[in-house]
Every structure is written in structure tokens, then in C-alpha cells.
């Protein structure tokens with residue numbers, strides 16, 4: 434049953450209050466107040482749909498009351514009643530946030546019409562808003578995927594576009610880039626969202642077990658098959674089957690999978706009965722599946738069936754603008770989990786987080802933030818709260834700090850390829866370093882002591898870096914060329 438609209442009448446004249454209340458309480462739940470102060474106190478505890486207030490009252494007047502209600506969490510529709518009608522009062526009322534105004538002496542029919550009109554349009558507004566939310570669940574359900582980089586936005590656009598169809602999707606990308614997160618989002622945004630989402634980790638099972646896991650088996654089909662078991666395809670009927678690490682499946686299961694994708698039919702292991710299931714397949718891999726096809730390890734026809742649409746997850750190092758957003762979300766998560774209140778990272782820790790290459794992508798960043806939250810003593814997590822592997826690989830700027838015998842930059846242990854995707858890891862670290870040093874020198878107008886201080890390294894290390902990164906020569910050269918330009 435719909436609840437009755439609520440109205441608060443504010444008037445310092447008792448007769449006026451009671452008269453209005455009597456006229457309205459048939460249709461509405463009516464409350465009254467004798468002045469603005471008690472009205473506000475009431476509203477703070479009990480929001481109403483509509484406020485009907487007199488203009489002239491002792492203490493705060495009606496206009497002030499209306500103005501103040503705008504700051505309430507649920508402001509009511511405000512209607513001003515005044516004996517001093519006129520355009521200027523009306524304008525003044527609207528400016529202060531009133532939806533309408535009524536002239537005293539009141540015409541009760543008019544009062545009812547005006548109130549009903551405004552309540553109706555408010556109800557329509559709310560209904561529209563709710564409808565809109567129902568019609569656009571897509572934006573809402575992608576909100577847990579954090580990041581605002583153009584690269585991630587492109588992925589999310591594709592997700593929104595392909596989710597409603599039944600097309601098979603291949604998600605590829607390095608480990609930890611969020612392939613599973615995307616697979617789940619596609620299921621949630623699809624028309625089968627109410628159906629099951631079933632995940633199979635193909636690499637975790639032996640070929641025989643994988644086949645029976647996917648397609649099921651009859652009792653006695655093989656040693657250990659003590660009972661008949663439905664496969665994941667049957668369980669996923671009406672929903673989505675997520676085949677993780679698809680690059681790992683053996684040739685015989687590849688054939689069965691190919692058949693399912695073509696004909697929608699399969700048999701349980703040890704049975705000749707043909708079954709069918711309505712399943713959308715999403716596959717993921719951190720391997721280069723095309724390279725596996727070229728090497729003869731993955732069927733080309735299966736590849737094309739799986740990759741009707743391919744989504745490639747960008748590595749985290751190619752979208753550094755997502756790092757601060759992810760850090761904020763993970764801080765929130767791990768603060769809650771550990772009952773801590775770490776607000777952020779100190780600038781030098783942040784610099785490392787921004788320039789590190791993240792071979793383990795978002796998963797590695799998440800773990801790093803958890804590590805830092807657990808270790809942090811104060812409100813800001815510091816450099817030494819970061820995992821040692823990150824400190825060791827991030828940049829030699831910090832690892833060689835105060836150790837004059839430190840060897841060459843420790844950037845060489847970043848693999849040249851990760852999961853089959855080429856990276857430019859080591860080169861990028863040099864580029865980052867070069868930029869950091871260059872900027873620090875620019876800010877300190879070439880004062881190396883100040884620049885070293887700002888970078889958190891010794892002056893000696895800075896000298897060495899400048900030499901190693903070829904900054905010295907560059908700066909000399911550039912000043913030489915600029916002087917030639919200005920004096921041709």
C-alpha cells in the first residue's frame with residue numbers, strides 16, 4: 434500500500450494552522466509547528482514531502498526557513514504563504530528555493546490543487562529516476578572495475594557492447610590484469626545474468642579430469658568415477674561458462690569443445706547419450722593464443738570459435754593513471770580488513786608505486802597495498818612499508834641510496850617478456866629515472882645537492898646517475914645548440 438504524503442504546516446497563528454490541518458488531513462499526514470525553529474528541529478528528525486510555511490513569523494521568517502531546508506539531506510517541496518502578495522515576493526520565494534507561493538487569505542480549493550500538483554510532479558520525478566536506473570544497469574554494474582584510463586575505458590566500452598549478445602569471447606592479457614574481473618562483468622551485464630556463472634581453471638586439471646569436469650561422466654567411466662556426475666556445461670545451462678587458462682587444454686578436449694561451440698551438443702565421458710546445454714563461453718588466457726596456433730599447439734578452428742570477440746587487457750604499466758585510483762580503493766579495502774586508517778603513501782613511496790613496472794599488474798599492486806597497510810605505523814605508508822621485491826626492482830635510485838659500492842642499476846631482472854607479451858620494462862625504468870632526475874634538476878635550477886635531497890638519494894649517487902644516464906652530455910649539448918640558434 435502506498436504511504437500517504439506528509440505535510441508540515443508552519444504558522445504562528447493557531448487558527449490558521451488548525452484550519453489548514455483540518456482541510457488537508459483527509460488526504461495527507463499533517464504535522465504543525467508554530468515557528469521556524471521548531472519546524473527545522475522536526476524536519477531534521479522526520480523528513481516530510483511538503484512544507485507549507487507562513488512568511489511573517491516571530492524569529493526566523495518563512496523565507497529563511499525555506500533557504501535552510503535546502504541543506505537538509507531530504508529537502509521538502511516548499512510553498513510560501515503570504516498576506517503580502519506581489520511579484521517581488523513571489524520572485525524572492527522562488528529564489529530561495531520555494532516551488533510555489535499562495536496568497537492569504539487562502540482559498541482552500543486552490544491550496545489543495547497546488548499541493549496535489551507539486552506532490553504529483555515530485556512522485557513522477559522519483560519514478561523517472563528509478564526507471565532510468567533500471568534501464569541503465571550497465572554503468573552501475575561496472576562500477577567495481579576501477580580505473581579511468583583511456584585503455585581501460587575502451588575495454589569497458591567493448592564489454593558493454595558485447596555483453597548482451599551470446600558471442601564467445603576471448604579475454605587475453607598478462608597475469609593479474611583483471612581478466613576474471615572482466616569475465617564476471619560480462620556475465621553480470623548479459624541477459625543471462627540471472628543464470629549461473631561457472632568457472633573452470635583448465636590448467637589445474639589433468640586432461641582426463643578436465644574432460645570429465647567439463648562434460649561430466651557416467652558411473653564407472655574411469656577408475657575413480659564412483660558416481661555419475663554432471664559436467665560444468667550442464668551446471669552452467671542458462672548462464673556463462675568461464676574457461677580460465679584456455680591455452681592449457683589438451684588436443685582431445687579441444688575437439689570436444691569445438692564440437693560444443695558448433696553444435697551445442699556433447700556427451701558425458703562413458704556415455705553415448707547426446708546432451709545439449711544453453712551456455713555462453715568466455716575464455717581467458719595469459720598466453721599468446723595465436724602463437725600457440727602457429728606452433729600447432731592450439732587448434733586454429735577452435736581459436737576462431739572462441740575469439741568471436743577478443744578483449745585484450747592492457748598491462749598496468751601502460752595505464753599509470755589508473756594506479757592512484759586503484760591504490761585508493763585497495764587502501765579502503767585493507768584499512769577495513771585490518772582495522773587501520775592509512776590515508777595514503779608518502780611522496781617517495783608514491784613515486785615508486787607510479788614508476789614500478791608491475792609485472793604482476795593489478796594483483797601485484799593490490800598485494801603491495803595490503804603489505805603496506807599491514808606494516809604502516811602512521812597515517813601515511815612509507816617507502817620501507819612496500820614489499821622488498823618492489824623496492825629492489827623499482828628503481829636503483831632507492832636501492833643504491835647511501836651505498837657507494839652499489840652496483841649498476843638493478844633493472845635487468847625485469848623479464849623482457851611476461852606471459853608471451855613483449856614488454857619494454859628495463860628501458861622504461863631508465864626513462865622514468867632520467868625524467869625524475871631531469872625534473873628535479875630543473876626544479877632546483879641545477880643545484881645537485883638540493884636535487885639529491887629532493888630525490889632522497891646521496892649527492893654521490895646522483896652524480897653517478899647523471900653520468901650513467903647520459904644526462905650530463907645531453908644538457909651540455911642542448912645548451913650549446915640553443916646558443917647557436919640564438920646567435921646564427
Ligand SMILES: Nc1ncnc2c1ncn2[C@@H]1O[C@H](COP(=O)(O)OP(=O)(O)OP(=O)(O)O)[C@@H](O)[C@H]1O
Nearest residue numbers: 577578579607608609610611612613614719795796
Ligand atoms: N580494474 C580493476 N579494479 C579493481 N580490481 C581489479 C581490477 N583489475 C584487477 N583487479 C583485481 O586484481 C586481482 C587480479 O585480477 P584477476 O584475477 O581478474 O586477473 P587475471 O587477469 O584473471 O589474472 P591471472 O591471469 O593471473 O588469472 C583481483 O584481486 C582483482 O579483483
Ligand SMILES: [Mg+2]
Nearest residue numbers: 612613677717
Ligand atoms: Mg584469472
